[in-house]
Amino acid sequence: MEEVGTLLQNGPHLIKRILRVFSAREIHRVSGVCRTWQKYAGLVLKERRRVLTMIVPRYYNHYGPPAPPANVDNPEMKRFLRDLDMDCGVAFMFEGMTHVPSLDRPASIAIPPWTPSRRVNVEEIISCLTPSSVVIGALSYEGLISTLASYPEHRHIANDCLSAFLVPKSLPEGTHMSHFSLSLTQAEKVVKRKLNKATFAQVFQWPEDQPAKCIIMITTDFVPTQVVRKLLRAIRVLHDGEVALAGGLGEVFSSAFSPENYRPSAYEIDDDTDESSTMPVFGGLVFGGENVRAASLVIGEDDRTKESVRERLMELKAKVEAWGECRQKFGFVFASCIRGWELFHAYDVEIAVFKELMPDIPLNGMCTEGEYGWDFPLPLAQPAKKSRRSNDAVLIRTNSFAIVGFV
Template sequence: MEVLNESDIINEEEEEEKKQQANPPCKEVTYVMTELHEFLKQVFERLPARSLLRCSRVCKRWKSVATLILKARESFTWAQYNSHIWSREDERELPVPYILGYFGLDLNICLQEAWSVPTACLLLTEFKRTSDFHGTSLEEASGVDVDSYVSSLLPSSCQVVAVTVPGTVCTTRDLTNCAESEGEGGAVAILFPEMNGARITRFSIRNNLGGNIWEQSGIERHEDVKCILTFTPKTSTARKLAGEKLQEAFFKDGQTPVIAGAIVDHVLRYVVVNGGKSTTECIVFSGERISAASVLLDQDAYTEELVHKELMRLKSAGLSEKNSIGLMFACIGRGCDFYSAWDVESKVFRTLFPKTPLFGLFGNGEIGCTNLPQSKWKNLPEMAHGYTTIMCLISFG
């Protein structure tokens, strides 16, 4: 699979260098391709990130131009598979030569076409074993860990949070379709680039031990944190979930960032601490260009009309939708059986936010609350829930 992998790029460049030595280009071509900055800039601006990384190894001039272009790009992208919205109908029944099957195929295409180099990745998958993914034709798929395989396709500096869940929510990259998958083999990998005025990092919180929450997270006191996503394994026996501890710590410091997440089946990538004690994996979004808001859909929101009413509060928050993502953390008890219809909550969200991709999961418990820019808390809201959905909107301005 051809992806953003430095070793593959180096090997290809060595082969290309041998060819050039055997057939050296004329001096005029060499001058145009190495000295004319504006020409190189116009050519390179049309190339995806993977091609630019390869070009950056040719010479110092190419590296300089490619680096400047990559730094100016700030578009996130994603790969997904959902049997309800799989867009390649001609391949639905045909095995594909990718370890993760149809999801692996889309991930390969995504990485080939990615406009920016990913620095952080959130992987939500309904399968823990690669051999379970739909559509794979490779026998060696059974011996590979999902998280390790996905990480191997990404730059070594990319921070990955990977979890398995009972169900997923995802949107096609052309934004034409969005659907919920409940135990049907869905998966989504969201790839975040480096952005000016924004910081996206992962950290771990010990589930069953006390200690200073600031020291564990690595977050600076009064850092401009706008949103934290938390993923706690269902094997955790902690009386208070990490998401609750985080919100409590921020509230005591007079801060109210959006904290949202869920109890998941498994955390596939976590930092081993204190003899392998389980941890909650988190992704923190901070910086002046980021804004976030969330709403809680409780058991009283049981029809499409009531869901629409609650999500209008999120719409009224007034966050910029130009460069934004939606995140849905739903209880496994909601969804199709709860509404007696498919995709009710995701459908309403997409109606109100047609240009915002929605991702999410069905879990074993939800973390979050209604947290809007105009919210004025006198007391800390309840953060741990069941039979609810947390809808979160993150805007990158």
């Protein structure tokens, strides 16, 4: 009887452990067994709708021969794609490429040359999805960032994996999310015009009557800085400084990108065949709606000690706590590993402090060689004593955070 009692006591834990190894389709199938299984199936699916990190085979060993390429034949990747197709409308995906810092390897060891066979085949992933699912993301050569509980406490930056923020097909009332992807040609046409609510709605696939609260943006490294600067400045003016921002540099990919998504009459898109018009170089997400809250923060040149980093993140925490009870909170971060190594001789000090102060907020992002961001809310008129960080959204050697909440 004692064994039966122990089994009953551990029943919910065992059920959840079983369900967590199933795909979403399998979970839906077994949820009809009884009300208990239905209850825990709902909880497991809810967990997956927030953030899901997938570990795939290494592209190459640090000091050895290349490992087998990562592809959709990986069982975990197949399960990931089934879950995405079943439960999510959009996946904002970060792909990590193995990076061997020069400080960590002997001078005689060279980094193996990168080839498409040594990375996840994004086109192959997209081909496995139905038209109702969208994948937008970036490739990072510096590492991915996640504060998921499955990561070891001492390690927040990882390589050789996919980290995806999954957006359900149905969002709570009063919340809205859209995705966007632009070619360089399209972006250049936009910055030449005056950005108003109508053009913002068209470019960012955003309803005109909804207030935008947060923008997450990634660009490829060959996009002219002046184009990005003009675009972000126009967005800031349009929203009176009342929109959160975080972003960075990475190799952009998008299953939703098509030059035909934008009316030629509005942006004068030529029939060029070069990459500036046929490949996405801007991509990201927009969050907004009356029940959405957002805040962003830049940790930069003024924050050079661990104590200063903690103080700045406490500011962000205070903003988030002022929202009150939220149905869901999540965050994005784009961080410069160079900054962390130079100041603290460690890569993830800011991320570790964030996890300590706000452990209930899953954080997803990547290391970059350039970041976008500003403190939010941010008034348009800046005092002269303010640092350049407040006036320019194109940054380097910073950590750019954005937190979103659904109330």
